[in-house]
Amino acid sequence: MKLVIKLVLIAILGMSSASILAAVSEKDAGIAIAAAEAERKKAASVDSEWRDTGKIIKKAQEAMNKGNYEKALKLANRAEHQGVYGYEQAMSQKDLKMPSYLIH
Amino acid sequence: MKKIISLLILMVIALSALSIAHADPEQDRKSIIKFFETRFVGIPLSEYVNGVYAYDTIGRESWEAIEEFPPYEIAIEKGQDMWEKPFANGKTYTDCFPDGPAIAQKYPHWDKKQAMVMTLPLAINQCREANGEKLLKYKKGSINNILAYIAFESRGKKTHVVIPKDAPGALAAYEDGKKFFFTRRGQLNFSCATCHIQNAGNRIRSDNLSPALGHTTHFPVYRSKWGAVGTLHRRFTGCNKQVRAKPFKAQGEQYRNLEYFLTYLSNGLELNGPGSRK
Numbered sequence: 001m002k003l004v005i006k007l008v009l010i011a012i013l014g015m016s017s018a019s020i021l022a023a024v025s026e027k028d029a030g031i032a033i034a035a036a037e038a039e040r041k042k043a044a045s046v047d048s049e050w051r052d053t054g055k056i057i058k059k060a061q062e063a064m065n066k067g068n069y070e071k072a073l074k075l076a077n078r079a080e081h082q083g084v085y086g087y088e089q090a091m092s093q094k095d096l097k098m099p100s101y102l103i104h
Numbered sequence: 105m106k107k108i109i110s111l112l113i114l115m116v117i118a119l120s121a122l123s124i125a126h127a128d129p130e131q132d133r134k135s136i137i138k139f140f141e142t143r144f145v146g147i148p149l150s151e152y153v154n155g156v157y158a159y160d161t162i163g164r165e166s167w168e169a170i171e172e173f174p175p176y177e178i179a180i181e182k183g184q185d186m187w188e189k190p191f192a193n194g195k196t197y198t199d200c201f202p203d204g205p206a207i208a209q210k211y212p213h214w215d216k217k218q219a220m221v222m223t224l225p226l227a228i229n230q231c232r233e234a235n236g237e238k239l240l241k242y243k244k245g246s247i248n249n250i251l252a253y254i255a256f257e258s259r260g261k262k263t264h265v266v267i268p269k270d271a272p273g274a275l276a277a278y279e280d281g282k283k284f285f286f287t288r289r290g291q292l293n294f295s296c297a298t299c300h301i302q303n304a305g306n307r308i309r310s311d312n313l314s315p316a317l318g319h320t321t322h323f324p325v326y327r328s329k330w331g332a333v334g335t336l337h338r339r340f341t342g343c344n345k346q347v348r349a350k351p352f353k354a355q356g357e358q359y360r361n362l363e364y365f366l367t368y369l370s371n372g373l374e375l376n377g378p379g380s381r382k
Contacts, residue, residue, distance in 0.1 A: 047284075047358060049350040050291050082291070089288065096283045101302055102135050 024069040032076035033060050039083025048090035053082040129267055129278055133369050139301060140317055152318030153376045159305055160312045167380065176252050176326040176378040179333045183253025186246070191235040197250075200231035208258035208375055212364050213266065214274035221277050221360040225251065225335060242354035243338035251324045252333055255377030263321060263375060265368040281365030284358055285316075290349030296362075299343075311382070320367040322379030333378060336363060 036057050043049045060075035137149065144159055151158040157167050187205055190196050201207050208224060215222035225247055229239045240247035267274045288295045299308065300316040307313070323336040330338075337354035340362065344351040352358040 044350070047287075047352070048289060051345055051348040051350050052291075054350070089293065093287050096286055098132075098135070099286065099297060099302065102139055 024073045026064065026067075026069055029060070029064045029069040029072035029076065032073045032080070033057060033064065036060065036076040036079035036083060039080045039087070041083075043083045043086030043090070046087060046090035048086040050082045050086050053079050053086070056082070129275075129368055132282065133371060136301065136317060136369055140304070140315055143305065144315075149317075149372075150374065152315055152370075153321040153373050155318060155322070155379070155381065156312050156314035158315065158318070163312060163382070170380050174326070174378075175328075175380055176324075176333050179249045179252035179324075179326070179378065180256045182246070183249035183251070183256075186250045187253055191232075191237050193235055195235050197228075197231060200227075200234070205254050205257040206261060208255050208377065209261035209264055212360065212367055214268055214271055214277065214364075216268075216271055219271075219273050220357070221281075221364045223355065223360055223363055224254065225337070226355050226360070243335055243341065244332065248324045248333040248335060251335065252378040255322075255324065255375065258375050259377070261375050263367060263370040263373050265364065265371055267364075267368065277361045277364055278368065280358075281361035281363070284362045285365055289344065290347035292347040294347040296343065316366065316369060318370055318373055320363065320370050321373050321375050322377040324378050326378065326380045328380075328382055 036053075040049060040053045040057060043053070056075050056079040060072045060079065063069075063075060064072035140147075140152070141149075147158055154164075157164040187197050198204055203210075211224040211227065212221050214220075225240075225242055228247065228250060229242075232239060240250075267278050269275075285296045288298070296316065299313050300319070304313050304315040320336060323339070324333045325339070326333045335354065337359045340359050341351040341354065
């Protein structure tokens with residue numbers, strides 16, 4: 001009997017902690033969207049924003065508004081990476097050189 | 105002794121790399137012409153005004169057939185009406201452009217007073233604004249009519265972009281446009297030069313890529329894909345989007361400086377707008 005109770009308790013604990021681990025809160029999603037927006041702006045400040053970054057952030061916002069925080073987080077992270085890459089892309093070309101095929 | 109020689113060699117290499125990074129506009133233009141002359145042996149410079157059809161012989165046939173009944177003709181007619189019809193205040197475009205309508209060869213140019221690159225579409229809207237008229241949009245719509253008329257009247261004039269030495273902002277704008285042209289952008293990491301210099305003549309999907317040389321001589325362009333005549337900056341927008349880069353504002357500083365650089369490359373080439381393309 002004791003064993004059964006113990007097992008049930010463990011099962012309940014296990015389930016609740018699993019759901020705690022998986023659940024993305026509204027706050028998490030909001031933070032991720034803000035981070036993505038900041039990176040998008042940083043890339044734009046050096047004329048290197050990618051085409052879809054703003055659209056992805058908009059989709060993330062929409063997902064958040066519908067309570068789909070997990071999807072919102074995923075989209076926001078993707079947009080954030082695009083912003084980071086766009087900025088780095090511009091920085092890596094700060095000192096323009098004529099490409100080698102134009103040097104005669 | 106050996107050390108000195110290798111040091112000297114290093115210095116020479118460093119110096120030549122420097123001069124390439126800060127080449128002057130004439131040097132840029134010549135090295136790009138030389139690139140194309142080497143790639144497309146036997147094609148005369150004057151052919152580059154025809155874009156990809158300078159070397160796409162199959163595409164050229166259908167293009168020539170289309171040009172017999174030019175799809176931009178209506179735009180020219182409508183543009184002439186616009187040019188001649190007085191504004192609400194009784195003035196006309198001729199009051200802003202006394203040498204008009206054959207004025208395309210004067211643009212783009214460095215505007216000393218406004219300290220910026222002045223393009224023809226921008227000058228048209230400044231004229232309208234000064235006369236209390238509504239501003240025209242810069243990519244689609246009726247701006248293309250008046251541009252088509254001016255382009256048609258300017259046929260045979262030569263591209264003649266000047267970068268005045270006494271205005272340091274002008275060279276800076278040119279350098280800025282040049283940097284834009286060679287900078288890789290977007291998720292696909294392509295620059296304008298990747299497609300329109302390095303890969304000119306190669307195919308991308310179903311398109312043969314045109315040379316940057318001659319890019320500006322024939323705008324505005326009727327594009328079958330658009331089903332309408334569109335501006336040069338509309339084309340820039342499409343090319344930026346293709347590589348999944350966010351496009352810039354039509355007639356914003358980035359595209360105006362890009363136009364300054366790109367048009368400079370075509371110096372000496374005849375104006376033959378409006379054009380038609382796939």
